[in-house]
Each structure stands twice: as C-alpha cells, then as structure tokens.
Amino acid sequence: MARRADSPGFVLTSRRKTESIGKAIGKVLHEGDVIALIGDLGAGKTAFVRGIVSGLDAPPTLVASPTFMLMHQYQGRLPLTHVDLYRLKSPEEAEAIGLSEVFADKGVSAVEWADRFPHLLPSDRLEVRLSHRTSTTRSVQFTAQGTRSHSLLARLTRILPLLQKQRPSPRIGDSGKRKASHR
Numbered sequence: 001m002a003r004r005a006d007s008p009g010f011v012l013t014s015r016r017k018t019e020s021i022g023k024a025i026g027k028v029l030h031e032g033d034v035i036a037l038i039g040d041l042g043a044g045k046t047a048f049v050r051g052i053v054s055g056l057d058a059p060p061t062l063v064a065s066p067t068f069m070l071m072h073q074y075q076g077r078l079p080l081t082h083v084d085l086y087r088l089k090s091p092e093e094a095e096a097i098g099l100s101e102v103f104a105d106k107g108v109s110a111v112e113w114a115d116r117f118p119h120l121l122p123s124d125r126l127e128v129r130l131s132h133r134t135s136t137t138r139s140v141q142f143t144a145q146g147t148r149s150h151s152l153l154a155r156l157t158r159i160l161p162l163l164q165k166q167r168p169s170p171r172i173g174d175s176g177k178r179k180a181s182h183r
C-alpha cells in the first residue's frame with residue numbers, strides 16, 4: 001500500500017478561495033475517488049463541496065450541508081454523492097442510510113465529518129482538513145493514504161500553483177502591509 005502523504009497547508013483567504021480549491025479537485029476527480037472532509041462547525045466543508053460540484057460541471061444548484069437529508073447527489077461529469085455524518089449517532093445509523101453503497105456506486109463521494117466514523121470509509125481516501133484561522137480565513141491540508149488518493153493528490157498538486165497565481169493584484173494605493181495573523 002502507498003505510504004501516507006501530507007500536503008503543505010494552504011491559507012484560504014476567503015470563501016471563494018475555498019470554493020476555487022474545491023473546484024480544482026472537482027476537475028481532476030476520477031471515478032471512485034473519495035473525499036473525506038474534516039473540520040469544526042463552519043470550517044468550510046460545504047463551501048469546499050460547492051466548489052467540487054462546480055468543478056464537476058454539475059448544474060449550479062444550491063449546495064448546502066445535507067444535514068436533514070444526510071445525503072444528496074449531484075449530476076455532473078461524474079455523479080457526486082455528498083454525505084454529512086454530523087447527525088448520525090452510531091455506525092449502525094450510518095450503515096442504515098446506505099453509506100457503504102455510496103462507495104460501491106460509480107461516481108465520486110464527498111463526506112463531511114468524515115472523522116466521526118473513519119472505519120466506515122474506504123481506507124484509500126483523500127482527507128481534506130479545514131481549520132479556522134480568522135472569521136474569514138481558513139487553512140486546508142490534504143492527506144493521501146492509498147494509491148488512488150496519492151494519484152489524486154498528485155493531479156491536484158500539479159494545478160495548485162496555478163491557483164495560487166490567480167490572486168488579484170494589489171489595488172493602487174495598497175501599501176502591501178498585511179495585518180498580522182492571530183495564530
């Protein structure tokens with residue numbers, strides 16, 4: 001089995017930035033890829049999935065935490081199943097909603113609160129860890145732990161530098177000073 005690989009951390013300076021990294025992943029997903037999203041309430045997991053949906057060229061619809069439905073499917077270049085494990089209390093409940101079939105189906109999946117029942121997820125998954133920095137900034141770090149997720153991370157890493165270059169140029173009159181980060 002491929003060894004575990006951790007990406008460096010990336011700062012996400014806005015919700016749009018989070019969505020654009022999600023979109024980049026959506027563009028390079030292959031059938032069977034599993035995205036495991038980990039992070040506190042409001043860390044940006046759903047924002048990230050909104051980007052994935054857009055990167056898969058699914059028709060633009062409202063992407064919300066599937067908190068009440070637990071699961072929602074989007075039809076794009078590949079079908080995406082978006083799952084939220086937050087409200088599930090036991091592995092039995094997770095099984096009852098058909099979680100294992102999600103990974104057996106054709107298509108790709110994105111699971112919020114993936115750390116609640118990690119043993120119910122395929123071991124070869126790309127973990128996306130989102131953390132709060134300030135009220136409008138987050139950080140993200142990727143971990144691949146299998147052959148499939150390694151190659152997904154490699155495809156993503158190839159295009160991430162392009163994304164970093166898409167930063168808007170400083171406005172005229174911007175002295176270039178930035179507030180110090182709290183952390």
Ligand SMILES: Nc1ncnc2c1ncn2[C@@H]1O[C@H](COP(=O)(O)OP(=O)(O)OP(=O)(O)O)[C@@H](O)[C@H]1O
Nearest residue numbers: 014015018041042043044045046047065136137138
């Ligand atoms: N850099 C950022 N990236 C993502 N979201 C941000 C960022 N800055 C601010 N936000 C805001 O934080 C909130 C993130 O909400 P989102 O629903 O994506 O989080 P979540 O991790 O899915 O939460 P939950 O655990 O409740 O499902 C949104 O209101 C979004 O506008």
Ligand SMILES: [Mg+2]
Nearest residue numbers: 045046065112
């Ligand atoms: Mg959410």
